[in-house]
Amino acid sequence: MKNYPAEMLNYHFWASQTILGRMKELPAAVLHQEVNTSFPTIAHALNHIYAVDKTWYMVLTGADMGAALQECMPLSGRILETVDEYVSLFAELAGQYNEWLGSGPDAEQAITLNNPYAGIRETTLAEIMLHTANHGSYHRGNISTMLRQLGYASTMNDYALYWYRQPVSAAL
Known part of the structure; x- marks a missing residue:
């Protein structure tokens, strides 16, 4: 039987890299352009997703939630300069989750x-x-809206598209 919670986490990692891939196609300044929405910039939204992903990883691997929050929530304010830095950060954490x-x-x-x-x-x-996968989906939706407000199209990163992006053997 398929482990659907693990499958949703794998989807979450794929979808985060997909939206970051779209960000790499856009002018670098888009990452830090201010918008009037739930986060002031896309970088802030990415920081929030990462901080929450890291918090839940720590809880899943045995940390007390209070301690995990103390360690990870300052990451919400750590604004990185480039999309490539976010790609690396998210990929590293996905590797930890996959391990x-x-x-x-x-x-x-x-x-x-x-x-x-x-x-x-x-x-x-x-x-x-x-919850971790759902939280990421919610905020990738915020990022898609932010991109539209800035005059750019987002990219599809729905779970159904993820099904079709997987190797056939993995889908059986």
């Missing part, structure tokens, strides 16, 4: 999540994995 996924974690493993903003709850690794 963890390769170790065969039990997606149904229950953990106690102590979220300093929302409280304590029981959850599973699968729920966190699905």
Whole structure:
């Protein structure tokens, strides 16, 4: 049986690289152009996605959420200069996730999540994995809107397109 939470994470990594690939086709200044939306620039949105991805990676690999947030949320304000830097940053983190996924974690493993903003709850690794992918999809949508506001087309990065981008053997 396919591990759908892991599949959604792989989609998330693919989709992030896809939107970054589109960003590389545009003038470099687009990354830092200000827009009137939920993030002041696309760079800020990318920083947020990365910081949250890193936070959840730390939680999935055993860190307390409070400690993970303390380490990762300052990353939300770390604005990188180029799209290539974001490509590398996201690829490195995807590699860490893939190494963890390769170790065969039990997606149904229950953990106690102590979220300093929302409280304590029981959850599973699968729920966190699905949330991470969903969070990235939401904010890639923000980036697509920001690109349109700046006068540029975005790129398709839907899950259905991901299906068709995978090798045939992986889809069986």
